[in-house]
Amino acid sequence: MIDFFDPTLRNVALGSGVLGVIAGALGCFAVLRRQSLLGDALAHAALPGVCLAFLFGTHMGLDPKQPLLLLGGALVTAWIGTMLVLAMTRTTRIKEDAALGIVLSVFFGAGIVLLTLLQKGGATNQAGLDRFLFGQAASLLPRDIATMAILGGAVLLTLFFYFKDFQVLVFDSAYARSLGLPVRRLEILLTSLIVVAVVVGLQTVGVVLMAALIVAPAAAARQWTDRLGVMVLLASGFGALSGVAGATISATKRRLPTGPTIVLAVSALVLISLLFAPRRGIVWAAFRRVRTRRRVRLENLLKDLWRLGELDSRFDALRAITDLMAVRSALPATMRHARNAGLVAVEGTGIRLTKAGLVRAAAIVRNHRIWELYLSRRLDLADDHLHRDAEEMEHALDSEVMEAIDRALGRPTTDPHGRPIPRGVPA
Numbered sequence: 001m002i003d004f005f006d007p008t009l010r011n012v013a014l015g016s017g018v019l020g021v022i023a024g025a026l027g028c029f030a031v032l033r034r035q036s037l038l039g040d041a042l043a044h045a046a047l048p049g050v051c052l053a054f055l056f057g058t059h060m061g062l063d064p065k066q067p068l069l070l071l072g073g074a075l076v077t078a079w080i081g082t083m084l085v086l087a088m089t090r091t092t093r094i095k096e097d098a099a100l101g102i103v104l105s106v107f108f109g110a111g112i113v114l115l116t117l118l119q120k121g122g123a124t125n126q127a128g129l130d131r132f133l134f135g136q137a138a139s140l141l142p143r144d145i146a147t148m149a150i151l152g153g154a155v156l157l158t159l160f161f162y163f164k165d166f167q168v169l170v171f172d173s174a175y176a177r178s179l180g181l182p183v184r185r186l187e188i189l190l191t192s193l194i195v196v197a198v199v200v201g202l203q204t205v206g207v208v209l210m211a212a213l214i215v216a217p218a219a220a221a222r223q224w225t226d227r228l229g230v231m232v233l234l235a236s237g238f239g240a241l242s243g244v245a246g247a248t249i250s251a252t253k254r255r256l257p258t259g260p261t262i263v264l265a266v267s268a269l270v271l272i273s274l275l276f277a278p279r280r281g282i283v284w285a286a287f288r289r290v291r292t293r294r295r296v297r298l299e300n301l302l303k304d305l306w307r308l309g310e311l312d313s314r315f316d317a318l319r320a321i322t323d324l325m326a327v328r329s330a331l332p333a334t335m336r337h338a339r340n341a342g343l344v345a346v347e348g349t350g351i352r353l354t355k356a357g358l359v360r361a362a363a364i365v366r367n368h369r370i371w372e373l374y375l376s377r378r379l380d381l382a383d384d385h386l387h388r389d390a391e392e393m394e395h396a397l398d399s400e401v402m403e404a405i406d407r408a409l410g411r412p413t414t415d416p417h418g419r420p421i422p423r424g425v426p427a
């Protein structure tokens with residue numbers, strides 16, 4: 001039984017939701033810039049900063065577990081790691097993925113060494129630093145959430161003011177440079193915002209899992225839209241939803257870690273998006289392929305009936321199904337589909353075009369022959385290749401495109417083989 005009035009659950013859910021909004025918004029830019037590994041590298045680069053900040057606080061007589069102190073140390077080393085990646089990619093032949101791998105391994109190795117030395121050094125307060133490895137959302141306090149909200153608010157406000165510049169930078173940095181935008185400074189600013197987002201999430205999901213929270217909400221949102229603004233809003237919503245859901249689910253079982261549960265929740269959103277997003281979802285794509293194949297078979301059936309009609313100028317005459325099968329193997333299911341759509345009439349062992357079928361068949365044959373003529377005149381394609389290519393394109397080009405091609409060709413009356421191009425249903 002979940003106690004929604006439990007202050008611990010409230011703190012964890014609120015902190016996880018704030019983190020999801022920040023990580024989702026900034027993750028969009030990392031994903032679109034093909035820097036999905038950036039969040040992973042920066043999260044690992046932040047670990048030595050946490051340890052160094054702990055040592056600094058202990059040496060200066062401060063509270064070494066002060067969240068701002070630890071996050072400040074993480075921010076410094078993560079930002080240094082970012083600058084190293086940018087420097088290596090600009091001044092050496094090292095590619096970005098290799099630079100990210102170098103920074104990730106070196107900084108994470110340094111962090112593990114420092115963490116081990118602290119644990120073996122007898123310091124009384126070092127226990128708990130390892131929560132930055134895997135996260136410990138249950139330890140979030142109101143002051144931690146306040147810190148996350150302040151840093152997150154600053155990040156989102158900066159993102160809002162520079163959104164148009166970031167948008168141009170993400171999609172075409174060369175164009176951004178031609179507009180006079182300070183591309184290098186914008187890259188550093190955007191990467192620095194991602195650094196802040198990563199640092200904010202360390203205590204909640206930890207170094208190991210932070211990359212998932214940067215990438216997954218953005219990847220899920222990308223399946224639903226082509227607009228950056230909508231993508232950022234969706235990713236923020238997905239991040240917040242997965243954060244709150246993960247925190248709530250983890251509260252149902254004792255010792256169920258919150259960070260991994262959040263990552264599983266956002267992974268479920270990614271899976272749902274990959275399967276069911278209207279334009280890119282696997283399920284809908286499969287449905288569209290089936291529907292397209294069904295339409296192509298139907299249009300080929302109508303086209304074949306039209307061609308049989310050209311032999312004796314009796315376009316609506318009853319044709320034996322065996323004659324039709326000799327032209328192309330027509331499936332019984334395709335005939336039933338055409339009959340149910342009112343395009344053909346089946347009478348015994350014969351089949352003929354209806355008035356609606358004649359109109360549709362004339363348009364299909366027209367598209368085919370106009371496209372053959374276009375390939376012959378404009379692309380100088382060999383005659384023996386015309387039919388095959390036109391057979392594919394006649395089903396893909398819409399009426400507006402075909403009208404434009406027809407107009408550009410001067411509204412021809414015959415195709416390259418001398419066959420008439422239909423301009424309507426024969427009288």
